[in-house]
Each structure stands twice: as C-alpha cells, then as structure tokens.
Amino acid sequence: MPASYAYLGPEGTFTEVALRTLPETATRELIPMVSVPAALDAVRGGEVEAAFVPIENSVEGGITTTLDELVAGEPLMIYREVLLSITFALLVRPGTKLSEIKTVTAHPAAQPQVRNWMKNHLPDVIWESAASNADGARLVQEGRYDAAFAGEFAAERYGLEPLETEIHDAENAQTRFVLVGKPARPAAPTGADKTSVVVWQRDDHPGALLELLQEFAVRGVNLMLLQSRPTGEGIGNYCFAIDAEGHIADRRVGEALMGLKRRCPQVRFLGSYPRAEVDPQSVRTPEAGTSDGEFAAASDWLARRQDGRF
C-alpha cells in the first residue's frame, strides 16, 4: 500500500489544513485531487492508501457528492474524522487598504460565512466566484482581484497579507472531514466512537423509517446524524446515511446493525472510528442495560436457560 493520502485539492484550502492535523501526515505524501470522486477513485484504484474529503458542514449540511460516492460503487470505509472550525481571513496584496478594495473572490461555499461581514465592511464591492478559496488567493496574487476570502494559512503561500481575520457570520461554523480507505478491520474502540452506515428501505414498506430507528433505540444506541439520499430509482426513493454513537465492536451497536441487516434489503457499513469532538460531556455512558457487560451477562443467562441450567 503506497504511503500517500489523496485529498480534495487544491493546496492551501481548509481541507489540507484539516488533513495536516492527523499526525501520520508528517510521513506521508499528500496528493491534491480535483474532485471528491477523483480522490475516492484513487483509493479504489489502489493508487493511494486513503483519501481525505469533506463530508458535512454546519452551513450546507451533508456534502452530497461525498455521501453519494460512499453510498454507491465499490465499498469504502471511514477510518477517521476531523472537525475544523471555519473562519475566514480577507487576504490582499501587501499594502492594500480596505477602502481600495473594489473586487473580491472566493469559493461560493464561503459566501454564507462572509455575507454579513461584507454588508458591513465592503458594501459596494463586486463578488466573483473562484474555483476554490486557494485559487481565489492565487488570482489576487496575480492581480485579477483586489482581495480574497480564504483561510489565514493561505496568505503566506500566495504572498498575501490578512487585512482582517476571524471573519465568520455564523458562530460554530465547522466542517467535518473523513479519511476514507478500502474496507478493513475497524480500529479498536476508544470509548468515544461513531459508526456510519447506509440503509435502504423495503419498497413495499412505507413508514419503515420508524422501524429502522427503533432498531437503534431499543438497544439504547443514540443517533447523531440522519441524512436521506435518493436511490436513483425515481422520486421518493431514498436511502439513509446514519451516524450512530458507539463502535461496531460494542454489542449494542452490533445487535442494532444486525437488526438493520435483517430488516433492510441492503445495508452498507461505512466504518466505526473515533469521534472528533472530544468534549467529555458529549460522551454518554451507555444507558442502563446496554453495556457490553450487561450484554454478556444476558447472553450467558440465555445460554444457561436454553440448556436447562439455572
């Protein structure tokens, strides 16, 4: 397996910054790719060990390109997630003053985060879209625009200076990224894990979503995300990408997944991996009756009853 990670490029974007928070990137080649499908195809084709792509952000929700790539095609698995707070810097060529800015650029996804700030500070400026925030910075460097919204980290790379930093209309704006590889044994549970899965409903069985959720609830497994995606078989046909608390090695999670597997025509396991948000308060202890110990005790009790040992 080649010691390299693909990621959604170009260089100098939030994706690269998030990727570099993973310690092992120090010893791996990091290869920017032009699109999420390209990055994931590099994994499927064995050209790289893994790919690092955004999967959810707090403004746009699930990144549908990434979800759809994981839902279909040859199976892949998520091994890690990274959460990155998204704030922008206004980058200019050294010496440019705010009052001199007539044109500004950035990737369209930046807009919801800087719109209000622009109304207040750059009301009459002309906005044009760039292919990426890094590309916007490059275009400023080249003199095509007066300023670009980008991560502060992009300033140095493009010889720009941040005129303003920490720009963010919404508090708590974050993007979640995942490291995706070919299927293999998930990392061992850490006690604060997350399990991702995609489930399809039976055609003849509307309202089955409630039943699917009950497979989790009856075993005390809490859901963190539920995202519907079209199956491509006509309007109203959806599968559900679900993130649940816990690890496939946790017995409550394993039993819930088996329940889904029995109930659904198709289930795709997308991985169990450590949760990025390490706030200890957000890690719940299993509810009464759902710990591994209680599962083991119940299993033992059942075996003895089946055997006539009391």
Place this chain on the structure above:
Amino acid sequence: MPASYAYLGPEGTFTEVALRTLPETATRELIPMVSVPAALDAVRGGEVEAAFVPIENSVEGGITTTLDELVAGEPLMIYREVLLSITFALLVRPGTKLSEIKTVTAHPAAQPQVRNWMKNHLPDVIWESAASNADGARLVQEGRYDAAFAGEFAAERYGLEPLETEIHDAENAQTRFVLVGKPARPAAPTGADKTSVVVWQRDDHPGALLELLQEFAVRGVNLMLLQSRPTGEGIGNYCFAIDAEGHIADRRVGEALMGLKRRCPQVRFLGSYPRAEVDPQSVRTPEAGTSDGEFAAASDWLARRQDGRF
C-alpha cells in the same frame, strides 16, 4: 426421578381428564393433591416428576394461585400445555327426573358456565357450593343433593347418570392446564411453540411496560398473554407474566429474552413448550427479517464487517 405426576385433585375432575390426554400418563402414577401449592411443592421436594395444574381459563382468566406459585419460590418450568373445552353434565342418581330436582351442587367455578341454563331449566332449585365438581358428584351419590354439575366422565365413577350433557353458557369455554417440573433443558422446538416468562420492572422507571413490549415487537415476536401480578411490595407494584409465540431456541425469541434480561431487574424463564392449539392457521410464519436463517445471515454479516472482510 419417580415416574409419577401430581395433579390438582380430587379424582374425577376436568384436571384429571386433561391430564390423561397426555400419552405418557398411561405409564405413570397420577397422584391427586389438595391444592395447586401442594402439587407444585411435591415437584420442588422431588416427590414427583411433575405436576399438572390449571393456569388459565376463558371465564376467570389467569389462575392466580398457579401464577403466583410459579412467579415466586424455587424456580419451576412448564413443559407442556393442554387445552380442554369445558362443558357440564347434570348428574343425578339413576331414575331421577328433572322435575324432581330441588337441590344442586358444584364447585363455584362452574357457576358462570351453568347459570343461564339453570335459569331456563331449573329456575327454583337451591344451589350449594361443593369443594370440587367431583366432590359434588359424591354428595349426590350419598343423597345429600339431588343433582350435581360435573364433567360427564364423573358419572360412572359415582354411579350417577347424566340427565343432560353439553351444558355451557359460553361458547368456547376452555381451561388451559400446564405440566410443571424442575428446570431442565426445554424440549426441542416443534415450529409451533410458546415461551412463558415473568418480568419485573425497574422501580424508578414507570411506563417501562411499553419498553418491555418493544423488546418483543422489534424482533417480530408476538405476545399471546400478558397478566400482571402484584409483587407483594405495596399497591401498584406489579410483575408481568407473559406468553410469547416461539421457542427460546428461536433466535428472535432468544434475543428478545436477552433484551428483557438486560432491561429488567429480574426475569424468570418459565419454559418453551409446544402450543396446545394446533390450528395451523394460528401458526404464523416469522415476519420478514426474523427467521433463524435471517438471524444467522445477519450474524455472519456482522462478524465479517467487524473483521474487515467484505
């Protein structure tokens, strides 16, 4: 183990008739006992192999004495059930005419089944209670009463003749009896089985009954009987005697029982045994996703995912 069965006596009652429908009784000593507790204590004390007692009838509901004996004390298990239709004969000394009957007797439990018939045919007769229907017949033999309501089978034993048979106010009046022994391995599944269990709720958790029922529902296990019984710890404290379709060896039943075991402070397994009502229509095939084959496939799927084999 002594080759004998205790049963709720005396001889000549419906209980004995029901018991004799079991083929093995031909080769066993059948010992009438004065009460249900006495019969079950004979099992617990090792004096008999098993005891045969009524547990439910369609007029009175659950027989609380039997339920309470199974719920508390040293564990016992149900191995068989027998359903008997209850219709009465009016037994008289040979030669007695209907118009000559002034007094009639039977066990009080017979009353709901003969009340209307008496109104129509013996409106002015005096009713007195007997300790059992068989005892009533004996008292008619001795001349203490003119007639007794009892099973037609009691006529011969007491030298009486049935003046009328098939007396029953309610259609479908039935009593269910169970054969109870010390805990051992349940008989193998027949495909039409029933599992009996008693569950206690957590004190601090009102409304938990719904959760208990969901442990069954989510695995597609149908309930046949739910009977609340006081725990003896003050008004409003109940445990639940539950009969469910299926056998403890069925994986859907086993998983549901483990769910109860995890959720409840106490669960008592009372046995898995063939259902007496052999109406093929009442034997449902497991609902989609709950057969043993589907459980095994899901189990295998989970093991492969936990292992990284796809």
Place this chain on the structure above:
Amino acid sequence: MPASYAYLGPEGTFTEVALRTLPETATRELIPMVSVPAALDAVRGGEVEAAFVPIENSVEGGITTTLDELVAGEPLMIYREVLLSITFALLVRPGTKLSEIKTVTAHPAAQPQVRNWMKNHLPDVIWESAASNADGARLVQEGRYDAAFAGEFAAERYGLEPLETEIHDAENAQTRFVLVGKPARPAAPTGADKTSVVVWQRDDHPGALLELLQEFAVRGVNLMLLQSRPTGEGIGNYCFAIDAEGHIADRRVGEALMGLKRRCPQVRFLGSYPRAEVDPQSVRTPEAGTSDGEFAAASDWLARRQDGRF
C-alpha cells in the same frame, strides 16, 4: 337519589373502616351487602346512591369480581378511591392468654398477611376459614374459636380484646377501595387524578397492546395499572383494565382516550377521580409538551394555519 351507600359487608370489616374515611358517610346510611355484585346491582337498580367495594390489594392484585362487574353489564363509574393499610389484630375473649389458644379463624384473604406471625407465635394452632373477618370475630364471641385475626376496630363490636396488634407479614400491605355510582359528570380535576378505562383489542390484530400503550405514551400519559381480564370469548381473548395518571378533562388524557376509542372496537370509561395516595412526590408535572396550556397553544396554532393566519 337515596342518601345511602352500599358496601361489601358484613359490618366490622376493613371495607367499612375504609368507607368511613369518606367525610360524607357521616350523613349517609351505610348498607352492608353480601357480595360485590349485590352492592353494584343496588347501584344499577337505583336502590343506593353508590357502592363501596375493594378493587385491588397489594397481595392478591386486582379483585377480579369487582373488575368483571365493572367491565360488563350496565355502565358504572368510579368517583373516589380509598387506600387502607391492612394490619391485623389477634382478637380473643377477654382474659384469654396466648398459650391458651388452640383454634383460630379469619377470612382466607388474611392468611398471606399472618402466616409468618403464626409460625412464630402460634405454631401448633388449628386454622379454620371464616366467611369474613368480622364473622370470625363473631364466632370467637360465641365461643366457637379461641381467637380471630381481624381489624383491631372489630374488638369492641364483638366484646373481644386485642391480644396483639399491628400483625402484618408484608410491609406496605394495602387494599384499594372504590366508590362506584351511575355514570355522571366526573368531579373536577384536582391536579392529582387518576383515570380508569377498559379497552378491547381488535380480534384480527394481535400485538395491538403495544399500539394501545403508545396512544398513552405519545401524549405523555403515564400508566399506573394494567390488568388483563378475559372477554369470555375463548382462551386468549382479553380486555385490559387500565389506570392512567390524569383526568379526562386534561387534554393529554382526553386525546389519548380518543385514540383508544378510534383504535379499539370498544372502550369503557370508568371514571376520573382524585388519587388516594397524596404523596406530593408521586404527582408528576406533565412532561414537556403535554400540559393543557401547550395543548391549547398547539390547537390555536393549528387553527391559524388551517385558516392561513400566520
């Protein structure tokens, strides 16, 4: 309406003591009846204003005679409940010593409460059953037995003296009694009320019990008692007597009852009345979203939306 209450007699029993805790009994004639059906028939026949009968005790559970009388026949309603702690006194003729007691009597229902005490203090005494505890006391007065277990209050009436009081094997032994009348408008809510109802399941719909309980749960109505009773239509056919927290005038309770009415072939409303156990801790405030105010606000919101007013 005659100013009299019937009650399950005879005089001098726990039932009478419980009845006299109701203030209005000071101005009413209290008429002992020979049985629960007799007492309730006196209400149905208009001979008395109401009848006072036991409905549940912590040792035996639901009193099936009372439940079955309320479930069937002309509708009746519960207007009050009384909880009475049950402890026994050992009543003897004045001067009798414990060592002189050879025979003892009481109603069979007393046995579970005095059995252990007898083992310790009267190990060799002969027990015989009486028709009621009061009748047992009378038989001691007449010299037929040496001692009777009865309420201490029965001593004076029968010229006996309590040799021992506060006898009770089980702590918290209580009996619940209800005052039953013809249907009328329930008393106004007190904030700590209880609603009693009987529901029948659809024949073709096994497993519907879960659905019935969900009608309560989804509206945040907590259940206090669920008791199955046979419908008389063959084994396995049950209706359910349910006690729920709250009053029919509470909107969450009303909506739940309408849900039952829509789902079930038959629902019998048995009354909304103040809860006897006035422990303030056992009175929960409605869970979030289920108060009358929240129902009214939601109703108003819906009306405006239906009307196009925002």
Place this chain on the structure above:
Amino acid sequence: MPASYAYLGPEGTFTEVALRTLPETATRELIPMVSVPAALDAVRGGEVEAAFVPIENSVEGGITTTLDELVAGEPLMIYREVLLSITFALLVRPGTKLSEIKTVTAHPAAQPQVRNWMKNHLPDVIWESAASNADGARLVQEGRYDAAFAGEFAAERYGLEPLETEIHDAENAQTRFVLVGKPARPAAPTGADKTSVVVWQRDDHPGALLELLQEFAVRGVNLMLLQSRPTGEGIGNYCFAIDAEGHIADRRVGEALMGLKRRCPQVRFLGSYPRAEVDPQSVRTPEAGTSDGEFAAASDWLARRQDGRF
C-alpha cells in the same frame, strides 16, 4: 396581488416546461429569475403572486437551496407541486452530424443523466459547464459549442435541431417543482394531498427524531419524505423537512401537527396541496381508526364522557 408568477429561469428550461403544465399560467405573466432566492424574494416582496422552483429531484435529492429558503426567513407556503420526467435532447445547429461534435455543454446537473450516453456515443468530446441548459443552447446557437444537452423544447427557441432525444441514464428521472406563495388558507382537500412541514428538535433531547416520527405513526399518517437540513448552529444540529400524506384539514394530520407543535421548539407549516402523482394505487385509504369520521365519533364520545352523558 399582481397576476404574475416568478420562476427559476432562464426561459427554455425544464422549470418553465413544468410551470406551463399549470392551467392558470395561460393568463399570467411568467417572469424568469436568476436564482431560487431571487424568485422567492419576489414573492416575499409582493412583486409576484407566486414563485415556481424545483425542490427535489430523483438524482440529486432535495434541492437544498430551495429547502433552506423555505426553512428560514419570512414564512412562505407551497400551493402546488408538479412532477416532470427529465430526458434530454442533444441539440445542434441544423446540419451538424454526430461525428462532427467536438465540444458539448449543459448545466452540471445534467451530467448524471447523460454521462453513460456520452461514453457510448461521444466518448472523446470535451464537456464544459453552462449556467443553465437554456444558456448552453444559446451558446451553441452562437457557435461557441457544437452541441448542448437540453430539453427538446429548447430547440425551436434557439434555432437548433435535436440530433437525439429521450436521453436519460436513469429510468424514472424526475424533478419535483413547487409553486410557492405567501401564507394563506390552503386549498381544500382533494383526497390525495400532501402536507409539508419543517420541525426543529429540542437541543437537550437527542434521539427525539423517533418521537417526532411517532407523532405521525400513532395517528396513521404516512411519511413521504424526510430531509435533514443544518440549523446553522454548529455541526450536528439539524432540522427536518417532512412531507406527509394527507391535508392539514384531515383530523389525523391536524392532530399529528399539533403533537409536533407541542414537542418541538419550532414547527413551520409549509402547506397542504394536491399530490402530483395521481396514480390511484398510491392513494391509500386511511388506516382503521384514522378517518375523519372516526375522529369525529371519538370526539363526540369524549365530550359525552366528560359530561357524564353515556
């Protein structure tokens, strides 16, 4: 109110074709807008009577721009929906042959529908994105590209001819459009209606999604679509856009909506309107116990019980 509809332009797209299936468009001015927000702002600002925009397609799922605009800002309501099958034509200047095509253009959303067709028929052609399919056709007319994928209806407008029609990689590819106006009284129920609503969960209450779905299920209301959208308050915070069968004037739907209103910090009613798919088989009769007649009967029953009338 001005007799005009805004729609997502430009002219000559599938949106316009779908809009023109509404009979009243014959007498209204139809105004193309540059974006969904622009179209909806025209409604909010009172410049047009209504706006017609895509909301869901079978390849991409929910159109997030439209959903997010409906979820936030001044309330709007959906009054109609239109389903349109999406198939493409390959438009060229008259006389162009397939073998002469070197460059092709269309809106990026067209790609998933024509990708396979291109692989087979135009493997070596260069694809460039256009701002809309109509714009792509215009660019072909101007000679900038050799061919455009667009609706066949666009040929005439731009003086092109369809070289190939009925191009669609996925069968059943459809887009759903909605007509959106200011809040007003919904149209009367037709018997085959749909209700759209957005609900927010309580922060402190993970797992509440199951409870929300039960508010529908317990009243027999079937869900057709559930789409999560970020609330903008940080990763993992979602609201749910839900389409349910039935009309707000149906009592089962009204009661379910009130349940949501009570349970959720915020509910936004987005309208009740006729379902576009008129397949009679997809219109279910209400399940037992959930028709308006049964609701009315239960309501009447409750009022009588509350009043003491039996």
